[in-house]
Amino acid sequence: MRTTVTLPDPVYDDVRVRAAQxxxxxxxxxxxxxxxxxxxxxxxxxxxxxxxxxxxSGGARPGIDLDDMSMVREILDEHEPIDAVR
Numbered sequence: 001m002r003t004t005v006t007l008p009d010p011v012y013d014d015v016r017v018r019a020a021q022x023x024x025x026x027x028x029x030x031x032x033x034x035x036x037x038x039x040x041x042x043x044x045x046x047x048x049x050x051x052x053x054x055x056x057s058g059g060a061r062p063g064i065d066l067d068d069m070s071m072v073r074e075i076l077d078e079h080e081p082i083d084a085v086r
Contacts, residue, residue: 005030 007015012026019029060066064075 015026015029015033019026022029065071
């Protein structure tokens with residue numbers, strides 16, 4: 001497809017120089033640049049998961065089921081010092 005694109009002079013000059021360095025046409029350099037840009041824009045951004053703090057307590061006290069929220073609430077509501085529930 002043929003189209004007209006308006007580019008700032010410095011951008012066109014850079015493309016022209018790059019095309020000459022590569023021994024390619026200006027059109028092929030612009031086409032490749034657009035393809036690379038469109039592929040990058042379509043790719044989902046990968047976000048690294050943040051590091052979570054860990055405790056060296058060895059886990060929950062025996063007999064506490066962390067999937068049982070009523071048990072967890074009961075332990076939390078005991079109002080005892082933290083050392084007493086370990």
